[in-house]
Amino acid sequence: MSQTIERQYISPNCVLSLQGFSDDNSNELTPVMSVLTQAKCQIVNDGTILSGGLTFMQNLMTAVSGYSQELLSGLTHKVELKEETDYISLRKLPEKNRHLLTWQEKKEDTANQLEIELSTIQLFDLLDTIDQLYSDQYTLPQLEDTVKPLSSRHRQGEISIVEQSTPITLGLTGLALATIVLFLIPNPTTVKDPNEEPKPTPNNIEVIPPVNNQE
Structure with a gap:
């Protein structure tokens, strides 16, 4: 019988542990x-542990990388998971400026699910641990085709400031960095036309009260 192999990938806010054999x-x-x-x-400091087998790992990688690319492009596209078991999805929580990761035993089984709220930093670290696994040639080489760049058909229309300087073949770590930078960019306020001449500001205007004509 093959000896058990254990691999661990660690970032400041996330720990990914794998057990298997050759x-x-x-x-x-x-x-x-x-x-x-x-x-x-x-996720460090969160008591929830997500676990599963190969399907779980494939779905986690696909969902997290797809969601991050969606954040980066600013365009919504459907993340297609190979299996509907160990179903994983992410969505924005704009009122909290956070991200909700949801695991479901089956796609339509909302009664049996786990939810984890992630800050953008935690999302970055989750991406980083996945990138460590993805870059490890000695662990699950069949995962090589799991992560795919954003299709060109999802990159039409408005393009974010970060995306303009980001190649389509961006790696997961670079994608994470670009995503966190995107969240740090403040929302634009009123944009002024640089060609518009400034309006003069009146100073020391004397206000003359109206004169009442009495007969």
């Missing part, structure tokens, strides 16, 4: 984890 009998110094038995994802 189906390759070669005696390599660093074995490749090709079979996943359990994955756990926890």
